[in-house]
Amino acid sequence: MKALVTGASGGLGLEFARLLAADGYDLMLVARSADRLEANARELHAAHGVTVETIAADLGRLDAAAELVARVPSCDVLVNNAGFASNGRFDTIAPERTREELLLDVVTLTELTRAYLPAMRARGAGRILNVASTAAFLPGPFMAVYYASKAYVLSFSQALAEELRGSGVTVTCLCPGATATGFVERAKMQESVLNRLPLADAASVARAGYRGMLRGRDLVIPGISNKLVAFSPKITPRRVLLWTSRKAVELP
């Protein structure tokens, strides 16, 4: 059984890879940092004896998914984990960065799913884990594109999960809140209020998502505070929701 994990050079992706390797999956690890991927591959092979291959690729480019699929034609488990956020006023963020964010967080995730799904359906077995965020449940001023892209991932995943019901293939959407990985630093939001809240541990978040995926659950929101965030739009006036969302990520 083979699992492909995007964004497996660190953070949640590495934790997913550890869980998969412990369950005996051979792995295909993808991210841009070749050195870190190779170090992870050595660690996982030594610990669990599974075959671990790596592909150093930038998935934030048009056609990145097609190029990856040409090298890895099939997998039993697809973990669409790679993603990043830009923080700042939308009109001040470089358009190239926004395009890369959309390509990585939305387009590549969609195209990898489209590419691997038909064979999974034909086999009557397969697992897809898409990593969204609690950001999927509300608009995010000063991280507008990221929040909207995660709303897409949630909506897309839940719709697909319904289309696939009874097929043997499942789609699970994991919605973590703030988690201790390289994410905050990459988004340059160390000074944000969000970063002053307690961060979840990456291994526990990945474990919750992984278990949910194995059980074929549509949606996993780890932790009570994240469940409250997901529920809050149902009971909070939109204006208040936008204000709190803005205060969480706007830099001083």
Ligand SMILES: NC(=O)c1ccc[n+]([C@@H]2O[C@H](COP(=O)([O-])OP(=O)(O)OC[C@H]3O[C@@H](n4cnc5c(N)ncnc54)[C@H](OP(=O)(O)O)[C@@H]3O)[C@@H](O)[C@H]2O)c1
């Ligand atoms: N941490 C949080 O607070 C949090 C909360 C909610 C949701 N999430 C989501 O969780 C997922 C994993 O993020 P993380 O928290 O583990 O962050 P992270 O530590 O920054 O890891 C991101 C991973 O994605 C890879 N990546 C980034 N850009 C890439 C590109 N253009 N092409 C290929 N790979 C790329 C990175 O590797 P390279 O740099 O080597 O390419 C790295 O392996 C993301 O989808 C994120 O949106 C995170």
